[in-house]
Amino acid sequence: MTGPFLTRYVGRTAVVALSGEIDMQNSPLVRSELLRHLSDRADLVVDLSGVAYIDSSGIASLVEAFQTARRQGTRFSLAAVSPAALRVLQLARLDEVFLLHARLDDAVTPR
């Protein structure tokens, strides 16, 4: 089963673009994809522009990735968060915890 994501690398940064509906059925795939790149000690940008729906299990995957990155000192951010995903992040009050980039370019362009 392929997950609802597409991953590419920009330099040492893995850009995982989630798409469609993220729920308990596919969030385990999202989780392992995020953790896989983190275990390679890559910086991680999760592109949420194509997310039409994300539930608590999807959010839990993001939180786990965020915690792992912070532990190992790699960078983790969310980019181009869709209104649907932003609503849920705000409900969880995680919009102030995660680093959010309005545009994907802002996230992957090294500063």
Next chain:
Amino acid sequence: MPSSSPRRRPASYHRQLDLIAEMSHAFASSHDLRETLVRGLRQVADFIEAEAAGFFLVDEITGELVCHACVGPVDITGLRLAPGQGIVGRVVAQNVATLVADARADPHFGALVDLRTGFVTRSILCAPLSVQGHCLGAIELINGAFRAGDRQLLRAIGASVALAVVNARLAKAMVEQERLARELELAAEIQRAMLPAHLPGDFPVQGINHPAREVSGDFFDILQRADGRVAFAIGDVAGKGIDAALLMAKTCSLFRFLAKTQDRPAALLSAINAELCETAGSRGTFVTMVAGLFDPVSGAVLLANAGHEPPLLHWDGLFTSYPAGAPPLGIDPGLVTPAMPETRIALGGGCLYLFTDGLTEAFGNGHRLGSGGVQRMISAAAGLPADRRLAAIVDRLAPTRDDLTALLVEDRRGPPLLRLELDAAPEALSEIRRRVAEAVLKGGGTPGVAADVVLAVGEAVQNVICHGYGGPGPLALEIRRDGGGPLTVHLTDCAPRLDLASLPERCSAELQPGGLGLHFMRSVMDQVTFLPAPVGCGNLLTMTKALP
């Protein structure tokens, strides 16, 4: 017949007949038997020229002879003689008139009265009060120049007086019967007056009372409250007649007064209990009663049951019974308190039936109907409109010895925006979300509201799969919006009953399993409540969201 009539010698046959006729007339027309007796005795004593006279009746319970009236120098009214005692006793026992010229020579003569009073009894003429061979008592004349003809005369008078006594007793019994009948009629009147006025046929709460021949204390009441909810009650007062009717009237009045403002049926029943115990507690009467509150918008009932027949929920062909949570009212103030259990029932399109034991105790095909029989009758009538359904059930049981009283609370909301019954599994989530979004938009919600409801339902279903069943399991989802009210979502599962205490509170433990999902549900919906499912096992989750 003047009492100063000259001594009747030769005995005037006509005068004797006059005396008998006059006495009979006096007895028959008088309402005061004792006054008539004394007057009659005096006439007889004067006519036969006796010094004293007594009128004795057999006490129907003890068999004693009791003096009910007398004339003469000594008052022996109230004197009681054992059966067969004295010459009077012998007359009654043998039902034969007797003339004793020398009382003291008669072995039956009892000298007790003479000894006590100083009166000297010399001769006795005594005749039974005899009707159709049955002796009711005797008339006794004391001290006179009695002759054989006098015995015949007194016997005739005795027979006539006996008839009058029988008539008087019959009349008294009739008056008593009439009084009872009036009392029952009054009780029925009170009962009818306390029942609610006729409600429109489409009202969601309907009641019926079919009074028995004898009045009992069944009652019901239905009250439309200002807040849109409907308060209802059904009850049964132990006992019959005016006492039961008055107790019922009191209970009804208390309910009507309290139900307008009291939101807690347990507190309401407890208040009625306290009041009844204060005034009626000592008489051994009590009241079984269910009080409830129905919200037609949510289709939910909150009720408390004090010793009454368990209400039955008829839902999707199944029955659920809700037994009493406390003993009846009016026994002891401590038995029914505001802490008594309340039952919350989501009707979910079903119908709640409440009834008195007149229904369960009724007989069908020679067998006591019982709860099962009532269920069969409800099922058989299920196709009828609510008001005719109750009539159909009650009419089939009437006539019966007891009152038949029944009440129903029906969820009259229109068809839901969405009703899904499915096996909840992760693969089904996507389809559920699509259908929920459709339903919310159809119900007038904005896309933003639809997204919120989709999230809440998605989290709820996920919780059932993960924490309820620990895998896939059957689930019923219903979304409705009635009368421009809020959107309501009902989710029913068959998982083990949720331990409500274990649910995380808002804002805490958000990242624990289920905690974040629950937080989402509570954040996007106005109200989230978990209840035991209306039927059998499982849980019912109700979520509401107001639409602009």
